[in-house]
Amino acid sequence: MRTKTYVITGATSGIGAGLIKELAEDNVIFAGYRNQAKAEELSSLGVFPFYIDYAKPETILPAINSIKSKCTKIDTLVNIAGCVVAGPVEKIEMSEIRRQFDVNVFGHLEFTKGLLDILTGGKIINVSSMASYGIFPYISPYCASKKCLDMFFNSLLIENKKNIQVVSIKPGVIATPLWGKSIEENAKYLNSCSDYEREMDFLINNAKKNETSGLSADEVVKVIMKADRAKKPKLSYTVGRDAFAASLISLLPQELLNNIIKLGIKIRMKKSG
Ligand SMILES: NC(=O)c1ccc[n+]([C@@H]2O[C@H](COP(=O)([O-])OP(=O)(O)OC[C@H]3O[C@@H](n4cnc5c(N)ncnc54)[C@H](OP(=O)(O)O)[C@@H]3O)[C@@H](O)[C@H]2O)c1
Incomplete structure (x- = not known):
């Protein structure tokens, strides 16, 4: 029997694909995709695929309308779609x-x-990141975006009169294709960035390492499921020791924190040669 109705974006890879596997058998699911080939994969799992590409805002309204034409009540919306823009602030183009x-x-x-x-x-579960704690240089667009996401949705939680619960999941490093994609998408900055060559090499090596050494996407899926099942979920869940540590050190005064981060990066860059 189909039990609940979910809308999930970022459903075609990594954490989202793991969540679909967990939920597809027993629930009605609307799942977002960017590439047609992935729509067919989703359909084969019994999921209703809808096209959405957040880099093309004109695709958002048709996606909303397509869901509403088939469904009058959503139990849980899981916002997972995401990408990483990386590089030094002074070099990254505004676009x-x-x-x-x-x-x-x-x-x-x-x-x-x-x-x-x-x-x-119903419930909104956002996959934010430990980057929301804002302590990771050279990926500041990503950090700022996750912090901003959390802020908007926290206000929505406080303000809404529709009894909608809002949860932020903040994973640490998870071994998914996100890292490989980030190297490809930011190649312009990572591969030839005058004045920052060593830092960008460090970033690339770190991303390569993270793609295999991070926690499994299933660990995030478990926490999403826990938040979804909870009658009164927490506002925020960290996933992994690194995310928990980030939550703690983010409480330090900014100046002290900045010095710790600078020193940490210096030591790690030295170690990685
Ligand atoms: N991996 C980590 O270490 C980590 C840690 C903390 C938080 N997170 C967050 O977890 C979420 C899922 O990431 P993941 O690690 O599972 O990475 P992933 O495997 O790359 O999955 C990202 C998902 O977002 C979709 N997506 C990317 N750009 C999009 C766009 N412009 N419009 C619509 N959908 C788009 C991707 O579609 P395609 O399949 O077409 O690429 C894919 O389904 C992200 O929000 C990420 O920031 C990840």
């Missing part, structure tokens, strides 16, 4: 920073706002 916010913040906001009337009494 790339805007794309980061379109994909990781504005897309989720516009999409969620369009679905609020059929989410009454």
Whole structure:
């Protein structure tokens, strides 16, 4: 028997694909995709695929309308779609920073706002990141976008009169294709960045390491499921020791924190040669 209705973005890879596997058999699921080939994979799992690309905001309203034409009540919206824009602040083009916010913040906001009337009494679970604690240099667009996502949705939680619960999941490093994609998408900055060559090499090596050494996506899926099942979920869940540690050290005064981060990066860059 189909038990609940879910809308899930970022459903075609990594954490989202893991969540679909967990839920597809027993639930009605609407799942977002960017590439047609992935739509067919989703359909084969018994899921209703809808096209959405947050880097193309004109795709958001048709996605909302397509869901609403088939469904009058959503139990849980899981906002997972995301990408990473990386590089030193002084070098990253503004168009790339805007794309980061379109994909990781504005897309989720516009999409969620369009679905609020059929989410009454339901739940929104956002996959944010430990980057939301804001202590990772050279990926500042990503950090700022996740912090911003959390802020908007926390306000939505406080303000909404539709009895909608909002949860932020903040994973640490998870071994998914996100890291490989980030190297490809940011190649322009990572491969030839005058004045920052050593830092960018460090970033690339770190991303390569993370792609295999991080926790499994299933660990995040478990926490999403826990938050989904909870009658009164926490506002925020960290996943992994690194995320928990980030939550703690983010409480330090900014100046002290900045010095710790600078020293930490210096030591890690020295170790990695
Ligand atoms: N991996 C980590 O270490 C980590 C840690 C903390 C938080 N997170 C967050 O977890 C979420 C899922 O990431 P993941 O690690 O599972 O990475 P992933 O495997 O790359 O999955 C990202 C998902 O988002 C989709 N997506 C990317 N850009 C999009 C766009 N412009 N419009 C719509 N959908 C788009 C991707 O579609 P395609 O399949 O077409 O690429 C994919 O389904 C992200 O929000 C990420 O920030 C990840």
